[in-house]
Amino acid sequence: MLLKSYRLEVVNNHCMPSAMTVNCIARLDQDVGGAIPYLNAVLGGDQFTPDPPTVTFQTEGKLISVQERMITVNAVQDEAQGRKIIAWIQREINDAWENRANIDPSYTKAERPQLVEILKRLPKTNCKKCKAPTCMVFATWVVQGVKDETDCPELDDAGKKALHDYLARFTADG
Ligand code: SF4
Known part of the structure; x- marks a missing residue:
């Protein structure tokens, strides 16, 4: 051990x-x-x-x-x-x-959306309207794929598009 x-x-x-x-x-x-x-x-x-x-x-x-x-x-x-x-x-x-x-050791990170990049695109008001205690927690949910830009009611259309465009880079058709 x-x-x-x-x-x-x-x-x-x-x-x-x-x-x-x-x-x-x-x-x-x-x-x-x-x-x-x-x-x-x-x-x-x-x-x-x-x-x-x-x-x-x-x-x-x-x-x-x-x-x-x-x-x-x-x-x-x-x-x-x-x-x-x-x-x-x-x-x-x-x-x-x-x-x-x-096991083949891995020296690279997974190709997933990055927490910091998601957080940058959120309003960062910690208003809890999405049921997360903070925008940081909401961002971790987005990383896991259980939430997306449509789940933050504080994002305006431009903000939703910015987050959507970022997340689309990690999808098969992005
Ligand atoms: S609704 Fe949006 S702004 Fe409010 S806490 Fe959730 S992610 Fe942050």
């Missing part, structure tokens, strides 16, 4: 009190850098940096980042949920490492 143990820190999201979420940081006792390109190949990272190796995943409104000695998970409901997600990532890291002989 590559990743055997870690120390968990839980940080309150003071900058976003209305969201009532916490961020979790796992300080790893073992270096998992060698496993990151294999993890990226298996799970399809949204961002990948080769040096130092870092992979980031966006799922269900959360950002999960894996570095050599650290795993971070943002915007979780509470410590219990953070622990569950980190335990899952630990299993994925160890599985990817143990099966590395059968």
